[in-house]
Amino acid sequence: MRTTQAQRRFSSGLAAVSGLLVSCHSAFAAGIGQPEPWQMGRQVGVTENARDIHSFEVGLHWLSLVISVFVLGLILWCIFRFNEKTNPTPSKTTHNTMIEVAWTIVPVLILVAVAIPSFRLLRTQLADPKADVIVKVIGHAWYWSYEYPQTDKGGGFTFDANLDESKEPKLLATDNEMVVPVNKVVKVQVTSADVIHSWGMPSLGFTTDAVPGRLNQTWFKADREGTYHGQCRELCGTRHAYMPITVRVVSEEAYAQWLAEGKTKFARLDDGSKLADAR
Numbered sequence: 001m002r003t004t005q006a007q008r009r010f011s012s013g014l015a016a017v018s019g020l021l022v023s024c025h026s027a028f029a030a031g032i033g034q035p036e037p038w039q040m041g042r043q044v045g046v047t048e049n050a051r052d053i054h055s056f057e058v059g060l061h062w063l064s065l066v067i068s069v070f071v072l073g074l075i076l077w078c079i080f081r082f083n084e085k086t087n088p089t090p091s092k093t094t095h096n097t098m099i100e101v102a103w104t105i106v107p108v109l110i111l112v113a114v115a116i117p118s119f120r121l122l123r124t125q126l127a128d129p130k131a132d133v134i135v136k137v138i139g140h141a142w143y144w145s146y147e148y149p150q151t152d153k154g155g156g157f158t159f160d161a162n163l164d165e166s167k168e169p170k171l172l173a174t175d176n177e178m179v180v181p182v183n184k185v186v187k188v189q190v191t192s193a194d195v196i197h198s199w200g201m202p203s204l205g206f207t208t209d210a211v212p213g214r215l216n217q218t219w220f221k222a223d224r225e226g227t228y229h230g231q232c233r234e235l236c237g238t239r240h241a242y243m244p245i246t247v248r249v250v251s252e253e254a255y256a257q258w259l260a261e262g263k264t265k266f267a268r269l270d271d272g273s274k275l276a277d278a279r
C-alpha cells in the first residue's frame with residue numbers, strides 16, 4: 001500500500017517536472033513579436049541586429065559559466081586539499097611571479113575578446129544607413145504618436161496609438177499600428193512631448209529614449225513580416241505600463257496601400273511641419 005502511494009507521488013512529481021520542461025521548451029521556441037508565458041530567453045529577433053545581440057548574450061552566458069565553474073573548482077580545491085587536516089604543514093610561499101602575471105593577463109585578454117564583438121555590435125547600431133522609410137515617433141503621457149512625412153511615395157499624416165484593451169495580446173495591442181515594409185531600412189526618429197519615455201522593441205533589437213527637446217535616431221530592417229509588440233521602457237508616470245507599441249511589418253505592396261489609406265484615415269500633417277533632416 002505504502003509503496004503504491006509513494007510510486008503514485010513519484011510519478012505525479014515526474015509528470016509535473018516534465019510538464020514544466022515541455023512548457024520551458026515551448027517558451028524557447030515561441031515568443032515571436034510578443035512575450036510568452038514561461039519564456040526564459042529573448043523574443044525571436046526579426047532583424048540581423050536583434051539576432052546578433054541575442055547570440056552575443058548567449059556567448060557571454062557560456063563564458064561566465066566557464067569562469068564561474070573554474071573559480072568554484074579552485075575554491076573547492078583549496079577547501080579540501082589545503083585544510084588543516086589534509087595539509088598540516090602549510091607552504092610558506094608568498095609570491096609566484098608566473099601565477100601573478102597570468103592572473104592579470106588572462107582576464108585582460110578575456111575582456112578584450114569580449115570587447116571586440118561588443119564594439120562591432122555598437123557600430124552597427126550607431127550606423128546611419130540610407131533610409132527607405134522615415135517615421136517620427138513621439139512619446140506622450142501615456143500613448144505614442146507616429147508621423148509619416150510626405151514623400152513621393154505618399155505619407156504626410158500623423159496618428160496616435162493608444163492601448164486597446166479589447167484586443168489580444170493583453171496590454172500589448174494598440175488601436176492604431178505603426179506599419180513598415182519588410183526588408184527595407186526604416187529610420188526611426190524618437191522624441192517626446194512631455195516626460196522621458198523610451199521606445200523599446202525586443203524583436204527589432206533596440207530601445208531608444210524619447211527625450212523632450214531631443215531627437216534620437218535609430219534604424220532597423222525587419223526581414224520577416226508580422227506583428228511585433230514593445231513597450232515604453234522608461235518609468236514615465238502612473239500609466240507607464242499602459243503605453244504599448246505595435247509595429248506591423250508588411251509586404252511592400254501592402255505598405256503602399258496602407259500609406260494611401262492613411263492619407264484619408266489619419267490627420268494630415270500641416271504643410272509647415274518638418275521632420276529633422278535625415279538622409
Ligand SMILES: [Cu+2]
Nearest residue numbers: 197232236240
Ligand atoms: Cu513611459
